[in-house]
Amino acid sequence: MDINIDTLIGEATAYDKKERVERNKPKSWLKSVSAFANGDGGVLIWGISDSDEVIGIANAKDDAEFISETIKTKLDPAPIINLVFKEVDEKIIIVLYVNAGVETPYYYIGDKQRLAYVRIGNESVIADRLQLKNLVMKGTGRTFDSLPSSYKFEDMSFSKLKSLHYKRLQRSFEDSEYTSWGIVDENNNLTNAGVLLADESPMRQSRIFCTRWNGLNMTSGLGEAIDDVELEGCVISQLQDAVSFVRNNSRKKWWKENDYREELPDYPERAVTETIANAIIHRDYMQMGSEIHIDMYDDRLEVYSPGGMLDGRLIQLLNPMSIPSKRRNPLLADFFNRLGLMERRGSGMKKIMNAYMQYKHLVHYHEPKFFSNASEFHVTLWNLNFNSNDIMNDDVETIEYSKNQLKEFTGENEEFTKEFTKEFTKEFTKATRQIYRLVSMNPQISIAKMSENMNLSTRQVSKYMKRLQELNKITRIGGRKTGEWKIIDEEYEGFFDRI
Numbered sequence: 001m002d003i004n005i006d007t008l009i010g011e012a013t014a015y016d017k018k019e020r021v022e023r024n025k026p027k028s029w030l031k032s033v034s035a036f037a038n039g040d041g042g043v044l045i046w047g048i049s050d051s052d053e054v055i056g057i058a059n060a061k062d063d064a065e066f067i068s069e070t071i072k073t074k075l076d077p078a079p080i081i082n083l084v085f086k087e088v089d090e091k092i093i094i095v096l097y098v099n100a101g102v103e104t105p106y107y108y109i110g111d112k113q114r115l116a117y118v119r120i121g122n123e124s125v126i127a128d129r130l131q132l133k134n135l136v137m138k139g140t141g142r143t144f145d146s147l148p149s150s151y152k153f154e155d156m157s158f159s160k161l162k163s164l165h166y167k168r169l170q171r172s173f174e175d176s177e178y179t180s181w182g183i184v185d186e187n188n189n190l191t192n193a194g195v196l197l198a199d200e201s202p203m204r205q206s207r208i209f210c211t212r213w214n215g216l217n218m219t220s221g222l223g224e225a226i227d228d229v230e231l232e233g234c235v236i237s238q239l240q241d242a243v244s245f246v247r248n249n250s251r252k253k254w255w256k257e258n259d260y261r262e263e264l265p266d267y268p269e270r271a272v273t274e275t276i277a278n279a280i281i282h283r284d285y286m287q288m289g290s291e292i293h294i295d296m297y298d299d300r301l302e303v304y305s306p307g308g309m310l311d312g313r314l315i316q317l318l319n320p321m322s323i324p325s326k327r328r329n330p331l332l333a334d335f336f337n338r339l340g341l342m343e344r345r346g347s348g349m350k351k352i353m354n355a356y357m358q359y360k361h362l363v364h365y366h367e368p369k370f371f372s373n374a375s376e377f378h379v380t381l382w383n384l385n386f387n388s389n390d391i392m393n394d395d396v397e398t399i400e401y402s403k404n405q406l407k408e409f410t411g412e413n414e415e416f417t418k419e420f421t422k423e424f425t426k427e428f429t430k431a432t433r434q435i436y437r438l439v440s441m442n443p444q445i446s447i448a449k450m451s452e453n454m455n456l457s458t459r460q461v462s463k464y465m466k467r468l469q470e471l472n473k474i475t476r477i478g479g480r481k482t483g484e485w486k487i488i489d490e491e492y493e494g495f496f497d498r499i
Contacts (some may be wrong), residue, residue, distance in 0.1 A: 011311045013119050014040070017048040019055060021063040021094070026070050030108050033071060035117040035124035037079035037106040038135055040311045042119065056091030064094055076107045076114075105135035119312040120374045130286050131374075144285050145196070145329040146182060148189035156190065156198035158183070160234045168340045182331040183337075192285065193331040196235045205306075207232045207291040208242050208280075212249040217299050228430050235280050235332070239341060241437070242276045242294060243269075248433045249296055253385050264359075266383045267301055271355035271368065275379050277341060278348040279305035281332045287375070299386040303379045308372040315372040320349035325372035349365030352379070359384050431456070431464045432473070436487060439474070443484035 016032040029044060036042030046067075047057045057063055064083050072078050080099040085092055105116035106126065116135060127135060137143060158173075165173040178184045183194035195203050213229040227249055227295050231238045250266040279292050284307025293304040309315055310326045325347045327333045336342045359365055366382040374392040434454050437444050447465065451458040468474040473489040 006008070013121060013311070014042045015045070016042065016122075016124070017045045017052075019047070019049050020057065021046050021067060023066060026074060027108060027110055030070065030074055030110075030117075031117045031124045032119075033079065033081075033096070033098055034075060034106050034108045034115075035312075037075075037101040037117040038104050038116060038127070039100065039119045041100040042098050044096040044098065045093060046096075047088075047091065054088045054091055054093065056088075057094055060085055060092045060094055060324065067094070067096060074108060074110055076105050076109055078103075079100075079106050085339050102139070104139040105132060118374075120308075120311075121314045121317070125374075128374075130284065133286055134284075138375060143328070143330055145191065145193035145331040146185070147192050148185055148187070149192050149195045151190050151202060153178070153184055153188065153190040153194065156194070157200070158198060160199050161197050164236060164339055169338075172335055181335065191331070193329070193335070196285075196332065197335065199234050199237075201233050201235070203285070204232075205285055205288055205290055206235060206238070208238050208276075208294060209291055210242060210245040210294040210296075212245075212296040216299055218295075227433075229430070229433075234271055236339070236341070237276055237334075239273075239280060239336075243273050244433060244437060246276075246294065246296065246301065248436070251385065264384055266385050267381050268355040268359070268384075271381055272301070272350045274342065274348050274351045274355070275303050277336060279303050279377075279379075281336060281342070282310070282328045282348075282377070283307050284328065284375070299383050301381040301383070303381075305377050306375065308374050308377055312374070313372075315370040315377070320347070320353055320368075320370055323347050323349055336454065350379075356381075428464065431461075435468065435474070436463060436489075437463075439485045439487055443486065445485065 014036075016029070016036075018029055022028050032042070032044055036044070037265045046063065047053050047055055047060075049251040061350040064085070068081075068083055071081060079101050082097040082099075084095050084097070086095050087093075107114050107116050116132055117124045118135075119125075132146075137147070165171075178194075179186070179188075182191055184196060185191055192203070194235055194273050195201055196206055208231040210227075210229045210231065212226050214224065227245075229241070229245055231241050231245075246267065247269070252263050252265050269405045276292075276294070283292060284290075287306040290306040292306075293302075295302045307328065310328050316321070333342075342348070349368075351369060356365075360367075362384060363484075364387060365384070367382040368382070369378075371378040371380075431454065435450065438450055438453055439479050442449075447458050449463050450465075451461045452459060465474070469476070472486070475486050475488050477483050477486050
C-alpha cells in the first residue's frame, strides 16, 4: 500500500494520523491498530499535525521500536504490520501499515481492560455486543447465515424455493442440494439461511414492514397510511411481495409519440428490486427485534435495513458508483443469484444509480441517496413523477368511482364521504394486491379459494372482482368451472414473472 501525504486531508476510515508517538498513552493509537486489524486494514501515520502539516518525528528509529514492541505486548493476537520511514519535505515520518486480520477479534489489553475496536467513519470505537459477535464469527470463518439454527429441518417446508427453482432452472430441486446450497450443514443441521428460505420462516427479525403514507411524511396531517402490510416467511416471497407493494402503490405516466408510447414510472423497477434485495441480503440478522422498513411518501421511497456498512465506512462519504460488493450473508446472496433474483458480482448501489441515470434529463430529477452509520443503512429513491405543485393522492379514477358509488349512502356529509372513501380505497388497494398475486400464481383459482386465502367472505371477494372487471383491470376467459382469470391491467400483467 502506498500513500500520498498531500492527499490526506483530515482522517478517513482507512487512515489515522498522530503528531507524535504518545508513549504514556499508547491506547490513544493502539485502538486504531485494533480497529484496522478488525476491519479491512489501514494506515497509521506519525508526524502530521491536526492541521495536516508535516512536522516529522525527531527520534523516529526509537519511536518505531517502541511502536513495534507495544503492539506485540498490548494487542492479542498481534496483527500483521509493516513499519516504515518516509521522508516528506526533508522530514521523517513513521508509517504503520496494518493488515486486515483473519483471527478477529484483535483486542487491546491494558488498564485492566480487554477491548476490541472497530472503525466507524474516521473514528475507532469500542465494538458493541453485536459487532463483537460478528468479529468472532469472522475469526472462525463463519457468517450468520451459515451458522446452525435452533430449528429442525424436518419441521420446515421449502415449496417456494422448489417451485421457483423449477421455474427458473427448468429442473427439480434435488434433496442433495439442501447441503450443497448450505440450507443444512455437514452435520445435517438446519442453518440460519435455511430458516430464512423456509415457507413459514419462524425468524421474527426477518420481517418487512411496508407502508404507503398519505403525504410527504408520517405526520403530514393528511390522515393515516393509505396502505400497509407486514411481510414474513420465506425471504424470496418477501422480495416479490415487497416489490409488488411498491408497484401497486405507484403510478405510470405515459404519452403517445408518433409510432410508440413513452412511459415514465414513479420508480425504476430495477432500482426498487435491487434496493429491496440488497436490504434482505446485507441486513444484520443478529439485531433482534428489528426489521426492514419500506416507507412510501408522495415524493420518495425510503428503505431502512438494520446493519451499517460491513467494513464500518459511511456510505454518504463514498462514491456509490465505485464501492466493491461485500456480502454480510454470502449464502443468501448465492441463493438469490442462482435463482436469477440478483447478480452475484458488482455493487447493488451502482445498479441502483444506473437505473436512475437514464432519467437524468428530467426537470425534477434527483439521484438516489444513501446513508449509513454503525447500525443502520438507508436508501432514498425519489419519485420521478413528483411535482411539488401537483401532490399525488390516491388513484383519481378509483376515488371518483368510490365517491359515486358511496354518494347514496353518505348524502351531503362531505367529511363522512372523505373518511369513508379513504378507508374504502385503502381496503380495495390491499385486496387488489392480494388478488393479483393469487391470480398470477393460479389463473384458475376460484372465488372460494381467494376468500380462504384473503380471510374475507366470498361475497366481499366477489364485489372486489366485479369492481376490477368494471375498471378493466381483470377479465374472465371461459366458463365458471373451466375458465380462468386474466390480468389485463398493463401495469401489472406479467409482473411476478419479471421478478
